[in-house]
Amino acid sequence: MTEQQTNVHAPRALLLGLDLGEFDPDRSLDELAALARARGMEPVGYVLQRRAAPETGTVLGEGKLAEARLTCHNLEAGLAIFDGELTGSQLRNLSEALEVEVIDRTMLILEIFQSRAVTSEGKLQTELAMQRYRLPRLAGLGEALSRQGGGGGGGGGARRGAGESRLELDRRYVRERIESLERRLKELEKRRGENRRARRKSGLPVISLVGYTNVGKSSLMNALCGAGVPEADMLFATLDPTARRLSLPSGLPVILVDTVGFVSRLPHKLVEAFKSTLEEAAYSDLIVKVADASDEEREAQLAVTDEVLASLGCAEIPQLTVYNKCDRAGALGFAPEILLTSAKTGRGLPALLAAMDKALAARMRPVKALLPYDQLGLAEPMRQAGSIQKEEYRPDGVYLEGLARIEDLHLYQPYLAE
Numbered sequence: 001m002t003e004q005q006t007n008v009h010a011p012r013a014l015l016l017g018l019d020l021g022e023f024d025p026d027r028s029l030d031e032l033a034a035l036a037r038a039r040g041m042e043p044v045g046y047v048l049q050r051r052a053a054p055e056t057g058t059v060l061g062e063g064k065l066a067e068a069r070l071t072c073h074n075l076e077a078g079l080a081i082f083d084g085e086l087t088g089s090q091l092r093n094l095s096e097a098l099e100v101e102v103i104d105r106t107m108l109i110l111e112i113f114q115s116r117a118v119t120s121e122g123k124l125q126t127e128l129a130m131q132r133y134r135l136p137r138l139a140g141l142g143e144a145l146s147r148q149g150g151g152g153g154g155g156g157g158a159r160r161g162a163g164e165s166r167l168e169l170d171r172r173y174v175r176e177r178i179e180s181l182e183r184r185l186k187e188l189e190k191r192r193g194e195n196r197r198a199r200r201k202s203g204l205p206v207i208s209l210v211g212y213t214n215v216g217k218s219s220l221m222n223a224l225c226g227a228g229v230p231e232a233d234m235l236f237a238t239l240d241p242t243a244r245r246l247s248l249p250s251g252l253p254v255i256l257v258d259t260v261g262f263v264s265r266l267p268h269k270l271v272e273a274f275k276s277t278l279e280e281a282a283y284s285d286l287i288v289k290v291a292d293a294s295d296e297e298r299e300a301q302l303a304v305t306d307e308v309l310a311s312l313g314c315a316e317i318p319q320l321t322v323y324n325k326c327d328r329a330g331a332l333g334f335a336p337e338i339l340l341t342s343a344k345t346g347r348g349l350p351a352l353l354a355a356m357d358k359a360l361a362a363r364m365r366p367v368k369a370l371l372p373y374d375q376l377g378l379a380e381p382m383r384q385a386g387s388i389q390k391e392e393y394r395p396d397g398v399y400l401e402g403l404a405r406i407e408d409l410h411l412y413q414p415y416l417a418e
Helices: 025-038 062-074 088-098 105-116 120-141 166-202 217-225 268-273 298-311 349-363 373-385 406-415
Strands: 012-018 042-049 079-082 101-104 206-211 242-247 253-258 286-292 319-324 364-371 387-394 397-405
Touching (some): 012 025, 012 062, 025 042, 079 088, 088 101, 088 120, 101 105, 105 268, 120 166, 206 217, 206 298, 217 242, 217 253, 217 349, 286 298, 286 349, 298 319, 319 349, 349 364, 364 406, 373 387, 373 397
Parallel strands (some): 079 101, 206 253, 206 286, 286 319
Antiparallel strands (some): 242 253, 387 397
């Protein structure tokens, strides 16, 4: 990884990592650098511990600590980011040893989510994850984590009793805040469940766009459905699922849902906090996995997507894989049958729509029916959950040709026409 000189005013950060054989440390540090930039920081270098260090309470060995401290000084880094999750005492010890503020990968992602959250649900989910992160670290970090949302005073915090320590006060406040956030999110989750049930009652198939953050899911949705979903070339630009109606080439109407982006080793606290949002994919009839065709790490990112989907119980849901941003340099070497799209130029969008149609074809059947005039209400299920390609008013009724859901076929059986 090379030094970045993109913004002289951005906080300069040194990246810290371990190579314990569990993953590619260099690739992971590249991802950490991207996360740092997404938070408005400038990664200026890294120090990598190539083998397990003796237990020092700082994760890094003495030699690497000295190297990291010197590197921070030479590169004028005022912050160090560790590529993993640390305890409160490890964060404190590292900070004291390096003489700069230290945060871990989980805190970095939480801060990005906090800065991106727009809706009330997104803000509540992010704060819940942040408070769950803080609780076990209060003792180790003391004032470093107590300065935000600490106990006492306004905001509904606990009042300090006689002999109650600051740490006990902070723990009580955080626990009460977590309980309050969980209650409010359960109310919103109930409302989301009602929206899901309404969508299912309508009979419209649901297609979810899922994938790594910043692969262009929102841009793809806007290209297919028309502008309306916020999009930006940044990590985690979308935290809240957005639904739009879309008509496929067969005329079949569907609901297209844009979901929050994934990232490798997505912190467990965020997965838990955003579970109701992520579970949009689990209620889909079809999942479209989106990858960045120009990214060399696209296959690894698809593997991350598969892991998250498996954890949500989505393995049995039909899936398509599409490689977006095929107009960019580096999008080379794909087999002819691979779905390639560009939300920017429109390339491949008809093929993607046709593939969606084909994937959902098992749900639908072509129907030709002549409905008597006293049975015209039977046209609504086909009109709402299927599609009508031909409609003729005849002396003995209305002739329809179109697509109907398999579960609605019995409605038309008495009126089938040649």
